[in-house]
Amino acid sequence: MIHFVNLNQAQVDWHIQPSNRFFEEAPVSHEDIFDSVSGFSAYLFKQVESKQYPEIVSLAFWFRHAHLKQVLGESKSDISQKNVNRVFHIAPANVDTVFMYSLLLSVLCGNKNIVRISQRSGDVTKFLVAHLSQYMRSPKGAALVSLISVIEYDAQHQHVTEQLSHWCGLRVVWGGDSAIASVSKIAPKTPQICFPDRYSVAVLQLDNESNVASIANAFLADLLPFTQQACSSPKALYWLNTSNINQEKFWQQIELSLASATHQFGISHKVEQHLLLQRLISSFGIALVDGSGNKLATFARPMNIGPIARCKVKTLTPNVLANHSGYGLVIEKEIESVDEIDCSSKLQTISYRTLNEWHSPRGEFKRAVPMGKALEFAPVWDGVDLLQSFSQ
Amino acid sequence: MFSYPPELFDLPVYGLPSTQKQAMLNRVMSQLSQHHYQHCEAYRRLLDSRPFDFASAAHTEQFPVAARLFKDLALTSIQSNDVFRQMRSSGTSGQASKITLDGESAKRQSQVLVKILQSWLGKQRRPMLLIDAPSTVKKAGAMTARAAGLQGLSFFGRHHCYALNENMELDIEKVRDFFSKYGKQPVLIFGFTFIVWQTFIQALAQLNINFDFADAILIHGGGWKKMQDQAVTDEIFKASIYKTLGNVSVHDYYGMVEQTGTIYMQCEKGFLHTPVWSDVLIRSPQDLSLLEHGEAGLIQVNSVLPTSYPGHCILTEDLGTVFGEDDCECGRLGKYFKVHGRVPKAQVKGCSDTFR
Numbered sequence: 001m002i003h004f005v006n007l008n009q010a011q012v013d014w015h016i017q018p019s020n021r022f023f024e025e026a027p028v029s030h031e032d033i034f035d036s037v038s039g040f041s042a043y044l045f046k047q048v049e050s051k052q053y054p055e056i057v058s059l060a061f062w063f064r065h066a067h068l069k070q071v072l073g074e075s076k077s078d079i080s081q082k083n084v085n086r087v088f089h090i091a092p093a094n095v096d097t098v099f100m101y102s103l104l105l106s107v108l109c110g111n112k113n114i115v116r117i118s119q120r121s122g123d124v125t126k127f128l129v130a131h132l133s134q135y136m137r138s139p140k141g142a143a144l145v146s147l148i149s150v151i152e153y154d155a156q157h158q159h160v161t162e163q164l165s166h167w168c169g170l171r172v173v174w175g176g177d178s179a180i181a182s183v184s185k186i187a188p189k190t191p192q193i194c195f196p197d198r199y200s201v202a203v204l205q206l207d208n209e210s211n212v213a214s215i216a217n218a219f220l221a222d223l224l225p226f227t228q229q230a231c232s233s234p235k236a237l238y239w240l241n242t243s244n245i246n247q248e249k250f251w252q253q254i255e256l257s258l259a260s261a262t263h264q265f266g267i268s269h270k271v272e273q274h275l276l277l278q279r280l281i282s283s284f285g286i287a288l289v290d291g292s293g294n295k296l297a298t299f300a301r302p303m304n305i306g307p308i309a310r311c312k313v314k315t316l317t318p319n320v321l322a323n324h325s326g327y328g329l330v331i332e333k334e335i336e337s338v339d340e341i342d343c344s345s346k347l348q349t350i351s352y353r354t355l356n357e358w359h360s361p362r363g364e365f366k367r368a369v370p371m372g373k374a375l376e377f378a379p380v381w382d383g384v385d386l387l388q389s390f391s392q
Numbered sequence: 393m394f395s396y397p398p399e400l401f402d403l404p405v406y407g408l409p410s411t412q413k414q415a416m417l418n419r420v421m422s423q424l425s426q427h428h429y430q431h432c433e434a435y436r437r438l439l440d441s442r443p444f445d446f447a448s449a450a451h452t453e454q455f456p457v458a459a460r461l462f463k464d465l466a467l468t469s470i471q472s473n474d475v476f477r478q479m480r481s482s483g484t485s486g487q488a489s490k491i492t493l494d495g496e497s498a499k500r501q502s503q504v505l506v507k508i509l510q511s512w513l514g515k516q517r518r519p520m521l522l523i524d525a526p527s528t529v530k531k532a533g534a535m536t537a538r539a540a541g542l543q544g545l546s547f548f549g550r551h552h553c554y555a556l557n558e559n560m561e562l563d564i565e566k567v568r569d570f571f572s573k574y575g576k577q578p579v580l581i582f583g584f585t586f587i588v589w590q591t592f593i594q595a596l597a598q599l600n601i602n603f604d605f606a607d608a609i610l611i612h613g614g615g616w617k618k619m620q621d622q623a624v625t626d627e628i629f630k631a632s633i634y635k636t637l638g639n640v641s642v643h644d645y646y647g648m649v650e651q652t653g654t655i656y657m658q659c660e661k662g663f664l665h666t667p668v669w670s671d672v673l674i675r676s677p678q679d680l681s682l683l684e685h686g687e688a689g690l691i692q693v694n695s696v697l698p699t700s701y702p703g704h705c706i707l708t709e710d711l712g713t714v715f716g717e718d719d720c721e722c723g724r725l726g727k728y729f730k731v732h733g734r735v736p737k738a739q740v741k742g743c744s745d746t747f748r
């Protein structure tokens with residue numbers, strides 16, 4: 001039985017307080033948990049505000065009853081036989097829904113979970129935590145009371161991280177290289193799975209018959225959420241044997257589609273796009289392809305496509321992509337074969353749309369998915385089988 | 393070494409008509425671009441990324457380096473053993489800008505600052521009240537923008553009196569003493585905008601103390617960012633100062649550590665003015681195209697001064713509007729403009745965000 005006797009209450013803020021039942025060892029039945037988690041999906045769909053956030057709609061869609069059955073059915077792990085374990089999740093600051101997937105998958109495995117959220121958390125995180133808390137007070141959500149608690153504290157209170165790390169049997173760190181480095185130093189013997197910095201790219205091939213409108217929408221579905229800053233958002237677009245005319249057609253369609261698309265891009269992102277291009281050029285010596293034709297060229301700046309921007313380069317290295325901070329700048333490069341894609345251990349997702357069957361490039365990357373599905377979550381994320389990790 | 397046209401620094405500060413000024417800037421700025429292209433690798437990469445004929449381009453078409461690059465990179469056009477001083481921005485969040493100066497550049501900056509300010513203050517040095525603590529300069533060794541401002545302006549005063557104590561609190565006895573000695577003669581008051589407002593004007597108002605200076609000039613700058621929360625406008629700011637201090641001529645100024653020496657003073661009509669050695673351009677935040685007078689956009693500042701770092705054309709993250717050139721009602725020549733504030737910072741929303 002753990003009581004966190006040493007946690008200074010002034011330094012922590014429990015969004016979902018661990019109840020007495022949280023400390024009881026008696027496991028909840030897997031059927032009850034399953035009903036409760038899929039019930040949360042139905043609950044989220046009922047909230048009017050959910051519709052404002054496409055990422056919450058996707059989350060709710062993912063955890064609906066039928067899809068969960070399918071996910072668990074396909075998993076090689078047996079989640080019904082295990083003893084109760086304790087998992088401590090560190091959610092990334094200011095993001096998104098991704099930690100919610102790891103939390104709920106862990107819950108489905110019957111684990112008790114404490115989630116640390118950052119004080120800098122964005123609206124989506126706050127919305128989700130508030131609604132989860134409310135849902136857990138309903139009859140259907142009651143099964144989660146013994147499995148979930150959510151805490152917020154300043155990362156500089158290292159002793160809190162230390163105690164929670166000693167409490168758990170597994171620590172899950174979402175949040176990039178520097179976050180992982182600083183957490184790993186605290187209670188270093190704690191078993192841990194990490195999700196470090198990654199970048200992602202898209203590959204596109206068009207001909208005169210291609211349905212440009214549907215392809216543009218698929219590309220924007222990968223690019224727009226999280227203002228292109230998620231690790232699976234494409235930072236670069238590789239043009240595979242595609243004529244300039246068809247490339248232009250694509251960008252014209254993107255501009256059209258953006259006019260009616262929902263996104264969070266604003267003037268500050270526009271300024272970041274100019275800045276980012278300058279930073280990448282001055283650091284890595286990128287040469288741009290001059291698209292000005294016969295007109296007298298001016299200094300380098302990206303081409304404006306509504307709220308996003310693009311620029312075509314002659315060479316592209318993993319370093320450039322790893323230093324690309326998102327904000328809506330798409331780096332383009334023409335290739336004749338997918339083997340020209342700059343693979344590296346940091347390349348996470350390749351989203352593709354090609355005329356012929358997809359062939360993966362030589363070199364290291366984590367996954368390849370059809371364009372439009374880059375941000376879709378999978379229980380094997382970044383090479384880590386979460387259900388297996390949570391049920392060992 | 394970069395050589396300037398002879399007598400460049402003897403030109404009248406606000407007296408050169410547009411056609412002559414723009415021709416001079418076109419010539420000097422393209423030479424500066426060539427100079428930095430030869431001496432600064434990062435700048436060379438920027439110009440090489442998409443070839444254009446910068447040697448013959450007008451100054452309005454030279455590559456504007458984003459101000460934030462000075463935070464991320466060491467942008468310098470001199471050898472490390474020629475570094476005379478490194479300036480740092482007073483930015484409160486994140487990394488500070490690093491600006492390297494050689495002796496020549498530092499001297500040139502001071503000379504130009506003196507010429508600009510003398511055209512507002514006259515050559516006579518005035519008794520000076522500094523709205524800051526004496527330790528600000530000592531602590532920073534004049535390497536921050538605030539310390540540099542205090543030190544630079546001190547040159548125009550005598551009998552210097554600091555109005556704040558070491559804890560940045562109003563030292564009312566010292567201010568009373570200053571007023572009783574010099575209140576009837578021309579004096580100079582200088583401070584950072586939010587410090588003047590919070591720690592001086594507001595503090596005096598709370599104590600219910602007013603002074604009645606016979607002839608004072610208040611110069612203040614450093615931005616309104618911290619005061620926007622308090623909804624203090626230039627008008628309210630000025631009105632409170634007249635009420636609290638008497639006959640004061642109040643001048644805001646705009647400037648940045650990346651172009652120390654070039655400052656833009658606010659005239660009696662409320663506009664900031666470009667001195668002859670500098671120009672202001674407004675670019676569209678969308679595509680960086682140049683905007684017309686009267687349109688609001690990103691402020692670009694061009695200055696002939698920087699030779700030790702490629703800061704002659706800088707794209708700021710401030711929004712502003714140029715209202716005209718050579719026809720301000722105050723009578724000064726050159727462009728006149730207003731600053732509207734900073735572009736809000738984009739929120740970091742990535743998976744790669746840090747554990748903070």
